[in-house]
Amino acid sequence: MINVLRKGWRPASVLLLLFIAWELAVNLAEVPAWLLPPPTDIVQEAISGWEGFRFHLQSTVMLSLLGFAIGTGIGLLTAVTLHLLPFIRESVYPILILSQNVPIIVLAPLLVVWFGFGLLPKLIVITLVCFFPITVAALDGFRQTPDEFKHYMLMAGASKGQLFWKLELPYSLPSLFSGLKISATYSVMGAVISEWLGAKAGIGVYMTLASSSFRTDRVFVAIFAIMLLSLLFFGGILLAERLLIKWKSRESAVK
Amino acid sequence: MIQLSVEHLTKSFDTNQVLNNLSFHVNVGEFVSILGPSGSGKSTIFNLIGGMLLPDEGSIILGGEKIDGKRGSISYMPQTPSLLPWRTILQNVLLGQELKGETDSQTARKMLQKAGLGDYENAYPHELSGGMKQRAAFIRALLSPQPIILLDEPFSALDELTRLEMQKWLLDIWSEHKPTILFVTHSIEEAIYLSDRILILSSKPAKVTQEYNVPFNRPRMEELFLDENFLACKRNIHHALKNQ
Numbered sequence: 146m147i148n149v150l151r152k153g154w155r156p157a158s159v160l161l162l163l164f165i166a167w168e169l170a171v172n173l174a175e176v177p178a179w180l181l182p183p184p185t186d187i188v189q190e191a192i193s194g195w196e197g198f199r200f201h202l203q204s205t206v207m208l209s210l211l212g213f214a215i216g217t218g219i220g221l222l223t224a225v226t227l228h229l230l231p232f233i234r235e236s237v238y239p240i241l242i243l244s245q246n247v248p249i250i251v252l253a254p255l256l257v258v259w260f261g262f263g264l265l266p267k268l269i270v271i272t273l274v275c276f277f278p279i280t281v282a283a284l285d286g287f288r289q290t291p292d293e294f295k296h297y298m299l300m301a302g303a304s305k306g307q308l309f310w311k312l313e314l315p316y317s318l319p320s321l322f323s324g325l326k327i328s329a330t331y332s333v334m335g336a337v338i339s340e341w342l343g344a345k346a347g348i349g350v351y352m353t354l355a356s357s358s359f360r361t362d363r364v365f366v367a368i369f370a371i372m373l374l375s376l377l378f379f380g381g382i383l384l385a386e387r388l389l390i391k392w393k394s395r396e397s398a399v400k
Numbered sequence: 401m402i403q404l405s406v407e408h409l410t411k412s413f414d415t416n417q418v419l420n421n422l423s424f425h426v427n428v429g430e431f432v433s434i435l436g437p438s439g440s441g442k443s444t445i446f447n448l449i450g451g452m453l454l455p456d457e458g459s460i461i462l463g464g465e466k467i468d469g470k471r472g473s474i475s476y477m478p479q480t481p482s483l484l485p486w487r488t489i490l491q492n493v494l495l496g497q498e499l500k501g502e503t504d505s506q507t508a509r510k511m512l513q514k515a516g517l518g519d520y521e522n523a524y525p526h527e528l529s530g531g532m533k534q535r536a537a538f539i540r541a542l543l544s545p546q547p548i549i550l551l552d553e554p555f556s557a558l559d560e561l562t563r564l565e566m567q568k569w570l571l572d573i574w575s576e577h578k579p580t581i582l583f584v585t586h587s588i589e590e591a592i593y594l595s596d597r598i599l600i601l602s603s604k605p606a607k608v609t610q611e612y613n614v615p616f617n618r619p620r621m622e623e624l625f626l627d628e629n630f631l632a633c634k635r636n637i638h639h640a641l642k643n644q
Contacts, residue, residue: 294484296452296478296482297478298499300474300476301495301544302471302500303472303499307499312484392526
């Protein structure tokens with residue numbers, strides 16, 4: 146905790162300075178609030194509009210978490226399949242990269258046409274942006290397992306399953322967590338984009354409504370909410386990493 | 401009684417013949433060293449016995465059973481300790497047993513205690529010194545259920561002092577448990593000090609050119625290194641290695 150404070154005060158003060166400059170600039174230049182509201186207005190709106198906003202926030206959190214969980218599951222499953230079946234890896238891996246080149250903004254409306262306004266197209270969007278970093282990170286982790294470990298395990302008679310569960314999977318965990326961190330932040334983004342397409346609630350809906358009625362302060366409330374949410378997800382993954390990979394943190398403590 | 405018998409092994413990689421009609425055996429409870437110039441195919445021999453490779457000709461027989469290409473028939477200690485960094489020392493030394501079935505942490509704890517690693521039972525490998533890691537790796541091999549241990553130049557990466565200490569420790573623990581050991585090394589002194597019998601290997605294609613029975617009684621003390629007979633022994637083997 147002390148560590149967080151010690152490392153965190155510098156970026157925090159930079160942010161604070163930025164906000165002060167923003168506030169002053171907007172006031173001095175008399176920029177109208179619908180163009181760019183001062184930070185104090187945004188904070189005020191966040192507090193006074195909390196009751197109405199909470200409902201949207203909740204919906205986005207649920208959607209992101211669900212999408213992230215599914216994306217992680219599919220990402221891991223893909224990685225394991227591709228790793229254990231080299232033949233499939235060679236034929237499918239390039240296509241996986243292509244799947245990331247399809248612009249989500251274009252794909253999303255199509256998904257609505259195909260699957261309607263329900264939960265399914267939204268989950269597909271989030272899964273599409275989430276699974277790829279996890280698959281790539283896990284595959285890299287599996288593949289980078291040092292040969293000396295593999296050689297020992299094989300000489301000692303490890304089966305293919307034992308090799309995977311006792312060596313490759315634990316070895317890939319640090320790498321896997323790098324992928325999870327990226328996906329966790331992407332999942333919030335994915336959720337908001339998918340809500341733009343049409344939903345009853347969510348930050349994406351709130352944002353569209355706000356910007357079409359020139360409530361710029363509300364747009365900023367939404368932006369900050371998304372940033373905070375991403376940060377929180379990231380922190381959650383960081384915490385899980387600390388708990389699961391104890392040996393790593395002790396290793397760096399020694400060095 | 402013969403524990404391991406290697407019969408007429410031949411192995412080539414493409415046009416490169418590494419082993420040619422290699423034969424030797426190891427008796428139960430015997431400590432045998434394979435001594436050869438580097439690049440003489442020592443690791444190929446180990447990979448064959450360990451079942452990682454199949455011989456082109458010949459066979460490997462362990463306790464009366466053919467083990468060509470059967471991984472996990474022998475217990476193995478590699479050149480690097482290869483302790484898994486996310487496992488504590490206790491979990492690491494149990495790995496060999498775990499791969500084969502039941503684990504016995506009671507005995508493992510006792511052995512760690514005796515090896516001076518009792519306080520490190522729950523430590524991770526990176527917290528240990530090089531010598532300690534090698535000790536843990538040897539205990540892992542010793543605890544594995546297979547009837548013979550293959551050691552692949554286990555002390556070559558250690559500094560001189562640590563190596564001496566480790567050789568002494570290995571002798572102690574060997575005389576206590578009397579496991580059958582096949583030891584690969586390129587140090588003549590190490591081979592004489594540790595083994596009952598030394599197999600001298602020619603370089604490619606590898607063949608046993610000479611067998612040498614080490615005449616010294618056990619237990620062997622460090623002073624042996626300075627003994628005249630020891631030096632004579634060393635000279636003989638040195639010549640044998642050179643004149644092939």
